[in-house]
Amino acid sequence: MPFAAHLRVAFRRHWPYYLAEAAGLACFVLCAGLLTVLLEHPASPLAPWLPAQPVARRALMGLGMALVIMGIVYSPWGKRSGAHINPAVTLAFWQLGKLRTSDAVWYVLAQLTGAIGAAQLLRGTMGHWYAHPAVNFTVTEPGPQGPLVAFWAEFGISFLLMVVLLVALHSRRLKRWTGVVMGLLLAVYIVVEAPYSGMSLNPARSLGTALAAGSYQGLWLYWVAPPLAMWLATVLFRYLYHGEDLECAVLAGCGPSPASPHTMGEEPPHYPTQHPE
Template identity: 30%
Template sequence: MKAYKKYMAELVGAFTLVFIAAGAVCADFYLRREGGQGLGLLGISIAYGVVMIVVIYATSYISGSHVNPAVTISFWISKRMDPNTAIMYILSQITGAIIAGLALKVLFPEALNTVYLGTCMLSPGVSIGRGILMEFIVTFFLVFTVYGTLVDKRATAGFAGVAIGMVTLFGAMIGGTISGGAMNPARVFGPAIASGQFTHHYVWWIGPILGGIVAGFVYDQLFADVRK
């Protein structure tokens, strides 16, 4: 398969993921502004989890459906991907996320200076350390699930999308009360570029990337098939 097809799949996948996940936050704001109940944390988390399922089934056979720099960096560190390919994956993911953020800026202009187009923020009273720890933990679960379903050949075929989507949903629901439960630097970076909101932005790079690296190390050391 041509390499550019993998990069385009990562770009389109990241665009879709960020547009729906961050767009759900924007839609929730618009609904509440009009006096409705809004989507709430559960609705926003469901949107994130379901779009992850969709993206995985749509692109996994093309690029592996990383759509997340934390996943790609984990693969890079665990030597499942060469550096040049990893860099191109990350650039593709970030590009897709930025395009999604700009699209949301056009579609939801009143969400620009209110919910910052769905950019994750630390909840009031939450320290930087707590935010990083939350993102570390929920990303660990996510990347561990990726290794156990998409990477490990012993896994039951066809269930990776559902498994990863569900852990994304639960991670967003639990992490949403602390750090937004992004589990993905691109998920935050795209809306941040479009909205200009970069407060404590490094939280959503440090936590997810460390969580992904540790998940890959733990899986390789304790659970991977040593016969491969």
């Protein structure tokens, strides 16, 4: 069957999953933009009560975004699609064989659509609030240390995130807490790493905000460092676990159980060998 036909079949079967991925990343970008306006814009209604120290405001941002990512991961739609909301995460699971190639293509396209659409919505509705230099369209750009430092900062946080994610999903005790662990790690990254690279981890998120801002400084590194780092994390995972497999590519954890949104006989896109196309 030609690959275009595989794409058509996959879309007919799994379009709700792709819609969930687009909506999940759109929600993430929207929440990041709104929180940044509230915490950083000098005319924000919260400005009189916010701490003057940037690190304290980043801590508030980190807490807010941790709750957002947990909400996405454990939402019914997030549990069904896997809540990757990141092309680098999707490519890592594809590399591990937990996602068909056709599904991976649609996932990435959906994530790009969600990120670009949300950033354009913020630009169109919030105007000068979103464009203010203190907010700057929430673009991710290299910090004063330069693009080389930003590259390795993105590489390091992406590698650690994927290693932690895979180890947690491999553990029967921890897999249900993967979303919580990811949220807490994201909060730490926002506080500690954001000054070096803007703390992206996500090529689609960076592209969406760059298009809204019309600014592409260092955009290449956000498309190279996270996917490369997460791919290497999958290589390390296979080496340490001697080829042992994951049950699925769902960040909330999975497996047949009363709490799982999937039952035996279903065809979620993260079981690539269950129903060959």
